[in-house]
Amino acid sequence: MPNFLQLLGVSYAYPERSAAVSAVNLQMAAGEIHCLIGRSGCGKTTLLKLAAGLLSPQHGQVLLNKRAVTAPLPEMGFVFQAPTLLDWLNVRDNVLLPLSLHRAVTPDDHRQAEQWLERLGLANVSQVKADKLSGGQQSRVAIARALITRPSVLFMDEPFAALDAITRDELQHDFLKLCQAEGTTVLFVTHDIGEAVYLGDRVSLMQDGAMSKPLAIDLPRPRSATLRYAAPFNALCAQLRQAMDEGTTHAA
Template identity: 50%
Template sequence: MSFLVMEDVTYSYEQGKNQILRGISWEINKGEFHCLLGKSGCGKTTLLKLAAGLLSSENGSIRLQGKEVIKPLPNCSFVFQTPTLLEWKTVIENVLLPIKLKRKIRSEDMEQAMEYLELVGLASYRDCYPLQLSGGQQSRVALARALMQKPSLLFLDEPFAALDAITREELQDDLLRMCYMHNITVLFITHDIAEAVYLSDRVAVMAHGEIVYQTPIMLERPRRMEMRYEPYFNELCFTLRQVMNGERL
């Protein structure tokens, strides 16, 4: 059984009017990393919110491990385009926030948070505040915070879009490593073609509310920087660019 299944999903901002998604069907197996690629306004973020239970579909169904998704689930985490850290709380307090909202912080929670900060290279920044961090560091804190919920499914909406190219590539490697270590299934939204190819097991291209193209990514794991410069990688990027330009292959 597929882990996350979307079948014939349709969505309009006004019932029956201004249709944003048209008959989307997509499946993700446990532990896979899938990317939705498309230009701004194509409907990819709306689909992500539907899959995460933040919106309700007009028609069709979305199921996680066989159960209908009708609201945000406790075993899922969401990382937004901006880190959305609380400026008045320290790094460690931000990472622990998902736990504190549910119950009292325990010593094992603190140990776990420090492990995640160590994993993203920010253990020494535990007592700093977000405004004392760079954009890349803030994004790493957001990733550590998302992991505190021990999610089985992670939704990410262009989390690295505002970062410089080198920092973005470093965070892509951090994300892949953490998801592999914890066997996390991922649905990732981006408009960056190279990012989608580097991260994914499978990529779908969206346009005008529909999936117009999809392909598996046949790159070995773990991913390595030099893969970005190999012929297969660049040929695939070119193919996806053609699709995004509206060309039929």
């Protein structure tokens, strides 16, 4: 579906401040991973909140599968920079939290949680309290918690920014494999150009509330760790960096 998630002329300004997002258009296909990059304060997180229904646009419209988005929907998942796990719960119960908030958890739910933890390399810590985990493990639990509801679209706001480089690379690889296996549509905010190129089908640059025409990332999938050292990958990173330095943002 070429227009699964649509932002149509979306604008938003905070009180007594200039526009954080100005007349942005974005069309995402089902199963697409679209990355937004830009410096701090450029409007990318505000745009993600608008797309997810966490903010209401002052102008324009957001559509998900042709339905107007006025609030977060059940088929949406979220992962933010801080994992925000509940320290007094074990890992499995943290993963089950989105289900337990709405209904009684079933034995099948427990089996699914264990399966997600196994897919994310956490099977051996399912009974461990969340505050005993490393930063990378906590991020993996946050991803499992978001995916257990099998959302059709996942909104991610710099979820790996606080991790060390090696852990971040490993988690990017595992996350990408899961999303492609599930066919999950992802809107991913990052300030890391290399992360955007590695994960994205397309990448858009945001500056001063405006968004560039998306850059198609024509790299093979599945993506391997060695791709990061290949000439085509580095050329795309250089192209995006040059656009960021030159301020060549045009509304899409």
